[in-house]
Amino acid sequence: MTDNVIEVKNLVKNYKGAKKLSIDNISFSVKKGEFFAFLGPNGAGKTTTISILTTTLGKTSGIVKIAGFDLDNEDREIRKKIGIIFQKPSLDKQLTAEENIRFHACLYGMFTYRPTFKLMPKTYRDKVMELAKVVDIDVDALFNPVKNLSGGMQRKLEIMRSLIHTPDVLFLDEPTQGLDAESRRSLWKYINEIRDQFGITIFLTTHYIDEAENADNVCIINNGKIATCSSPEKLKKSLLKTQLIIDAENRDALIRELSELDIPFIIDKNIIVPYSKSPQKIFAQLKTELSVIKIHEPMLEDAYIEFLNKKDKIEA
Numbered sequence: 001m002t003d004n005v006i007e008v009k010n011l012v013k014n015y016k017g018a019k020k021l022s023i024d025n026i027s028f029s030v031k032k033g034e035f036f037a038f039l040g041p042n043g044a045g046k047t048t049t050i051s052i053l054t055t056t057l058g059k060t061s062g063i064v065k066i067a068g069f070d071l072d073n074e075d076r077e078i079r080k081k082i083g084i085i086f087q088k089p090s091l092d093k094q095l096t097a098e099e100n101i102r103f104h105a106c107l108y109g110m111f112t113y114r115p116t117f118k119l120m121p122k123t124y125r126d127k128v129m130e131l132a133k134v135v136d137i138d139v140d141a142l143f144n145p146v147k148n149l150s151g152g153m154q155r156k157l158e159i160m161r162s163l164i165h166t167p168d169v170l171f172l173d174e175p176t177q178g179l180d181a182e183s184r185r186s187l188w189k190y191i192n193e194i195r196d197q198f199g200i201t202i203f204l205t206t207h208y209i210d211e212a213e214n215a216d217n218v219c220i221i222n223n224g225k226i227a228t229c230s231s232p233e234k235l236k237k238s239l240l241k242t243q244l245i246i247d248a249e250n251r252d253a254l255i256r257e258l259s260e261l262d263i264p265f266i267i268d269k270n271i272i273v274p275y276s277k278s279p280q281k282i283f284a285q286l287k288t289e290l291s292v293i294k295i296h297e298p299m300l301e302d303a304y305i306e307f308l309n310k311k312d313k314i315e316a
Contacts, residue, residue, distance in 0.1 A: 004065075005168055005201045006030035006053065011062035013048050013224075022048045024224040025062075030217075032168070035195065035202045037212030039304060040221040046205045047087070049221065050173050053203070054084050067168045080108065083162030083200075087174040089154060093147040097137070097157050100146060101128060101164055108165045117143070131160045134197065135190045152183030159190065169201045170194075176208060184208070209301035218300070220307060228307065232300045239306045240298035242275035244282070247292035254288040261285055270294075 006029060013023035023045050030036040040046050051057035053064060055075045064071035067081040091100050098117050105124060106113040114120045117128075132142060135156040146154060155175065162170060172191070176184040188211065195202055204212060212218055212232065219229040228235065247270040248254040258265050258273070263282060266272040270292050273282065283290070 003032050004029040005032040005034075005067055006036075006203065007063070007065040008049075008053070009063040011049070011052065011064060012060045013045075013052065013057075014060045021060075021224050023052070023059075026221065026224075026226045028219050028226060028229055030169075030201060030203060033195075033199050033201055034216045035204070035214065037204045037206070037215035037218045038221065039206070039209065039212060039218060040227075041308065044221045045224045046221060047173065050171055050203070050205055054082060054171055055079055080165065081168045083165070083167035083170045085155070085158050085162055085170070085172050085175045087177060089158070091146045091154060091157060091161075094145065096143050096145055097149065097160075098128065098142040100157065101142075101161050104161045105164045110165055127164060128160070131163055134194060135159055136186075150183075152179055152186060155179060155183070155187055156190065159187075159194070163194065163198070163200075166198070167200065169203060172202065172204045172206075174206055175204070176206070176211065184211075209304050210299065213300045220304065222308065232303075235307070236298045236300060236303040239303045239310075242298065243296040244273040244275050244279050245270045245292065245294040245296055246273060246290050247271055248288045248290050250288055254286070254290070257286055257288055272296075 008029065009027045011023055011026050012021060014021050026045075026049070038046055038049065048057065052059045052071075053066065055071065055078055059071070066078045069075075069077040069081065071078060092103075095103070102113070102117065102120065102124075105111055111121055111124050117125065128142070129139070132139060137153065137156050137160065141149060141153060146157065149157065170191075175191075176187055179187065191202070192214075194200060204215070206212060215232060217229060218232050218235060220227045230238075246254070251271070254271065255265075255267070258271070264274055275295065279295075
């Protein structure tokens with residue numbers, strides 16, 4: 001029995017009249033409880049893929065299984081197993097926060113609709129209060145019209161709504177788009193807490209590559225094809241080296257020494273030296289007093305940009 005909660009094999013999407021495939025024979029899998037990031041430039045096929053996986057768009061061919069259910073004939077069962085936070089807000093702003101959650105729960109067949117929160121079953125009321133506590137939404141805010149809530153608060157509400165039916169997989173399609181930096185940090189704090197608390201699988205698409213830094217696995221799609229799949233650490237190590245950053249008040253003397261010692265370097269804001277496993281050996285050889293000594297570990301965004309740049313050069 002597989003422990004994959006998402007299985008995609010030879011998936012193809014061909015829009016009528018299009019000159020090329022939007023999704024071109026892609027395959028990947030996601031394990032239960034995994035944080036999986038699906039990255040790529042605009043038009044690469046991210047939104048098309050996530051739309052197919054969440055049953056909102058039909059595929060041309062291929063096999064897709066979510067939580068053990070086949071997309072071709074068990075799409076209704078799949079919808080019961082997934083939660084979605086769409087790229088664009090999808091709340092009814094005329095309703096209160098709690099009414100949005102209540103309608104969602106009833107549409108999923110969890111409860112029979114009741115006209116007020118107090119008339120809903122205790123299990124529903126307890127679940128709402130539990131999730132409100134997890135995402136730090138004040139109880140009073142639950143009973144305010146959504147239009148009166150901030151953008152960050154509305155995103156938290158969408159998380160609550162997507163979790164009310166306890167899904168196996170939470171799909172996040174650009175979840176922090178339009179939020180300020182503080183709201184982004186706050187939202188990810190709660191998403192991580194939810195993942196830890198409920199063991200939910202996270203499937204993320206984002207243009208903020210730093211949001212995928214802590215993913216278990218990263219898959220990059222480009223021109224409708226899977227370019228690579230690996231852990232962030234492996235991707236970084238395969239493309240970039242850790243850098244030793246140094247400088248000196250007498251920079252000319254330092255540059256002269258490095259050249260004489262045949263130590264490769266790049267002159268930037270500071271002087272960048274490819275990382276040595278024994279930087280002490282470099283320090284021991286230098287007579288110039290250093291004013292800056294730092295080690296720069298590459299970030300996922302650095303590796304992502306480097307990967308796409310290399311791929312573009314190869315395909316050019």
